[in-house]
Amino acid sequence: MDMPLPLNMDDPRLQLKVENRLKNIFVTQLEDVSLLHKKEHDENVRHIPVITESSSRVLDTGVNTLQRTLVLKKQVHLDEVNRQLMQKEQEFKGHMQALEQKWSQLQHKQQETKDKAAKFEKFVEENEVKRCRALKKYQVQRKQNQLMEKDISDLSAQLEQLQIRHQRLKARVDKHKIYEDYLMKILDLLPEKYLECGAESLVMPIIRRHETLSITQQDLLQRLASVTKELDEGQHKLDSLKQEHNTSKLAEETGSLVIAVKHLGQQCYLQHYGPLEDMDMLVMMDMIKEFIVEKVDMERRALRLTASGSEMMKGSANRRREGSEVARNASSKVHLKSTSKASGKSDSLSSSKTMQ
Known part of the structure; x- marks a missing residue:
């Protein structure tokens, strides 16, 4: 453990020194000098006089100084007020000039706005006229387009019909091509001056035969159409008769069914x-x-x-059968016992006989 160092009490740094210090007092009022000296001897106080003049003179000087000071203060305040007033007037003039400038700018802008509004109204009117003109043109073009579309649809339908007719005629041409080939072959076989023969030519019988065959074909076609019509009428009558027969049959079946239901209901x-x-x-x-x-x-x-x-x-019945079986078993057991006893007796008799 460390030991503390010993203190040297003779060290001057460790000694406390106390001195009587003087007090400084500033005197603003006149007092008796003897009293001051007495106080100096009695107390450790140093008096410092500030006012060396008399009280009456100090009072007069203070009143005059106060009035002058007040006048100067008022003058300074008045100058400050005048300066502020001038500054406010300058600011007011500046504001008025700015307002006049803004008013002129506003009037100029209003005039420009009026001009722009007039131009815009004129532009709107022109656009309205253009719109009406464009709308009328659009309506006219729309009607024309509708008419053109209708014409296109009609022409398309006509084109389809013409194409169908063309196909039909082409089929007929292909069908009658054999006759053309036949006639061309006949034409090659005819003499060169067959037209000069007149009524005695060899072509006339063929032509008459063709006319006869064509007339016969027309008659046959008419007869076929009439027969087909009669067949359709007969088929229609047959269908109506079948329907009537089915209706009557259904009515009969319904009536018989109703009668059967009523009869069954009674039962x-x-x-x-x-x-x-x-x-x-x-x-x-x-x-x-x-x-x-x-x-x-x-x-x-x-x-x-x-x-x-x-x-x-x-x-x-099962119980009866079981009882009969039990009785039968009992009787069989009794019979077996009796037979065993009889056999025992017979054995004893036979043994006795042998012993005799």
Whole structure:
């Protein structure tokens, strides 16, 4: 453990020195000098006089100085007010000039706005006129386009019809091409001056034969058309007769079915459905259905009862059969015992006989 160092009490730095210090007092009022000296001897105080003049002179000097000071202050305040007033006037003039300038600018802008508004109104009117003109032109062009589209559709339909007709005529040309080839071959076989022969030419019989055949073909076509028409009429009559027959047959079947339902309803009548004469067919069929369901349910119950009775009878028969079997077994056992006893007696007799 470290030991503390010893203190040297003779060190002057460790000694406390106390001195009587003087107090400085500034005197602003006149006092008696003897009192001051007495106080100096009594106390450690140093008095420093500030005012060396008399009190009356100091008072006069202070009043004059105060009035002059007030006047100077008022003059300074007045100068400051005048300066501020001049500054405000300058600022007011500047504001007025700025307002006049802004007013002139505003009037100029208003005039420009009026000019622009007039130009814009004129522009709007011109645009409205252009719009009306363009709208009329659009309507006219739209009507023209509609007419052109209609014409295009009509022309397309006509073109399709013409194409169909062209195909039909082409097919007919292809069909009659054999006749052309035949006539060309005949023409090659005819003599060179066959036209000069007149009525005695070899072509006239062929032409007449062709006319006869064409007339015959027309007659046959007419007869075929009439026969086809008669066949269609006959088929129509046959269809109507079949329909009438089916209708009458259906009516007969419906009547017989209604009679059968009524007869069955009389047999299956249930009282909670009301009188049978006022009953509807659907209600009657519901009644028949309910009656049949009840009958089926009763039959099922009867079958269950008969099945249970037959099972009971089978049980009693089985019990009887078991009793008879038990009795038979007992009798067989008694018989066996008797036979065993008889055999024992016979054995004993035979043994006794042998011993004798």
